[in-house]
Amino acid sequence: MxxxxxxxxxxxxxxxxxxxxxxxxxxxxxxxxxxxxxxxxxxFRNEGKIHMGFVYANDPSFKTSTLMLRASLSFSRLLDEWTGREIDWRALSSHPFMYVIARTSMVAPDRLLQSYEKLQHEYRTVLKQEGGSYLGQRPASIWEPLSADHLKAWINEKFSVCGVQTVETSLELEGFxxxxxxxxxxxxxxxxxxxxxxxxxxxxxxxxxxxxxxxxxxxxxxxxxxxxxxxxxxxxxxxxxxxxxxxxKWVYRLKYRLLGTLPRELEGMPSLTVVLGPYGDVVRYPHAKTYISWYPACMRGWTDGVSVPQEWERHCAGWVEDTEASRIAQDALAGFEQVVTGIAQADIDVVDAGVIFSWGKTDIDDPGSELHERFxxxxxxxxxxxxxxxxxxxxxxxxxxxxxxxxx
Ligand SMILES: Cc1cc2nc3c(=O)[nH]c(=O)nc-3n(C[C@H](O)[C@H](O)[C@H](O)COP(=O)(O)OP(=O)(O)OC[C@H]3O[C@@H](n4cnc5c(N)ncnc54)[C@H](O)[C@@H]3O)c2cc1C
Structure with missing residues (x-):
């Protein structure tokens, strides 16, 4: 047939x-x-984070976090099935993310912690009802508070005094x-x-x-x-x-990423995500370049047209002219310096971009923006x-x- x-x-x-x-x-x-x-x-040109839902605490319906959790817990099982292999997810994974709560966070720390507690509960429910694993692992808890001393080791106190350690990780996208x-x-x-x-x-x-x-x-x-x-x-x-x-309404955003090497004094730094607002992320891998992004410097294109502008194409294919790449890298590192002292000395080798499509019409600095919902x-x-x-x-x-x- x-x-x-x-x-x-x-x-x-x-x-x-x-x-x-x-x-x-x-x-x-x-x-x-x-x-x-x-x-x-x-x-290929994204952060590779397999979201459990921590960054969507500003969606009061909790539907985005629940979707991310369900998706993350089926991610490895489905891809193992379709590739016909047991993929070595641990070898592809970054160091787990620390979530740094900014003093200027658009959601107050106690509300963020409540949302993480809810996520923990939801995690147990989804595992029980649907099975699965987070990239092959089934840890009992998915986050814990961070001691002030641990946070202080990497984070400028003027920027943040509290954070949590999560089990969330990113995938190294070249290997994937x-x-x-x-x-x-x-x-x-x-x-x-x-x-x-x-x-x-x-x-x-x-x-x-x-x-x-x-x-x-x-x-x-x-x-x-x-x-x-x-x-x-x-x-x-x-x-x-x-x-x-x-x-x-929808919007396409053009967002850049940097890949490079941190200065020696930051070599032991964990992966981190700064919440909640237009901040940034650092992703650390055991054997690959570090990913860095700082939203105000890396989000450089916005359109509500049906198609994205033709001039975005080259940067999304990985071709960013040297002068522009250095300008983006400098701006992003200077932005991150207020969170992590010394990061401005990072050595950046790659600057390129990707498009993000989402429903909504205002940017993430608007607490009412639909960009905080992805369900x-x-x-x-x-x-x-x-x-x-x-x-x-x-x-x-x-x-x-x-x-x-x-x-x-
Ligand atoms: C900087 C950045 C960071 C991000 N971080 C994360 C993250 O940490 N975690 C997360 O979950 N998500 C993240 N995302 C979102 C994530 O990258 C996307 O949701 C996801 O990669 C989309 O996958 P896709 O297969 O739909 O799109 P793509 O990977 O873009 O695939 C679409 C394909 O269609 C092709 N194509 C388009 N138009 C045509 C055409 N007319 N003819 C032929 N081919 C065409 C393109 O060449 C492309 O290969 C991030 C995005 C960006 C840009």
Whole structure:
């Protein structure tokens, strides 16, 4: 019997998860991306944090934290299943995150701690009801208060006097990408179609025709029974082509990251996230470069258009001119210096960017901004045409599973 045919658009974490899941369920899959390989855009140039929900304490409904928790506890189980391997998650993981509560936090420390306590309770409930693990581990508790002395060892007292230690970690994305790439190569039933831009999808008598162009200007087209739009920053434009337009406001932000080496006196520093407001993160890995971002310096592009500006493309592909890269690095490090004394001396090798799509219309310094809520995301079905709003890297495997449960 002929196999069902699927075209998956976008080879970021969302598209790769969907493609691997579909081929395991017997579909012949074509995986399309304009980039030259898989996982080269937002899924590569992000912080890699597998969110448990700690940063979403300003969503009073608690729905974002619950979604992140459920997604994080299914992340490794689903990817182990679809890659056909028991991935060594510990080897990919960063040092766990310390959460530093700023004196200027938009949510007061006692409310943050209440929200973390609620998260702890929710963690136990989800584990009991749905099983799973956090990247292969099932610690009894997911956070504990930090002593003032421990905090003082790294954090400027003028900036913060309290914080918590969590078990949350980030993934080293170069290593993660290698694993996903190898799984695609092994799969046998996934045909990669890289270097191919998607321009249109049309319904036909027997399914769909997808058309686009290649880097050399030649056109391409493919036919399939179902189409899955996982294009992230290209998603709305294609949906619009299919006559689908969201009824709410959205925003695309262009956010930069720095990778480099900390000065010797900060070598023992933990990973940290500063809450809650427009602050930043440092991610420490045992064997990889340190990730640094400082929101006011690293968030440098904003649009509420259907598509992102063409001029963002180069930076999202990793090409940032030296003078601009040094300016961004200097601004970000100078911003972080108020939290961690000495970090301005870090040696930065990589500055590049990724796009963040979210619902909302004001920035994160507005406590009422919808950017503090990320639960209106996931799978949309339109009679054989599917459009997945990944929301966060963390959510991609969970949404791929929800999609598979819809179609198979
Ligand atoms: C700086 C930064 C930090 C972040 N930190 C975190 C974090 O710590 N934790 C977390 O959970 N999330 C984080 N995110 C969000 C996360 O990166 C995204 O939610 C996630 O990577 C989106 O995955 P995706 O597969 O949908 O998109 P992508 O990885 O961008 O994949 C979409 C693919 O579609 C392709 N594409 C787009 N348009 C077209 C077209 N017209 N034709 C052909 N191909 C096209 C692109 O080339 C791309 O490969 C962060 C994002 C940024 C930018």
């Amino acid at each position: 002929a196999k069902n045919r699927a075209i998956v658009l976008g080879a970021g974490i969302q598209g790769v998860s969907v493609a691997l899941g579909l081929q395991q369920r017997g579909f012949a899959v074509v995986l399309v991306d304009k980039a030259s390989d898989c996982l080269l855009r937002a899924s 990408r290698r694993i996903m790439r190898a799984a695609l190569a092994r799969s046998g039933a996934i045909e990669p179609c890289f270097g191919c831009s998607v321009e249109s999808v049309t319904r036909t008598a027997h399914g769909f025709r997808v058309e686009g162009s290649r880097a050399d200007g030649m056109t391409w087209d493919r036919h399939a029974d179902i189409v899955v739009n996982c294009l992230w920053d290209g998603r709305l434009k294609l949906d619009e082509h299919m006559g689908i337009r969201p009824q709410r 209106h995301v996931g799978v949309h079905c339109y009679d054989g045409y599917f459009s997945i709003d990944t929301g966060k890297f963390t959510c991609a495997p969970l949404f791929a599973k929800q999609f598979l449960d819809c179609v198979c």
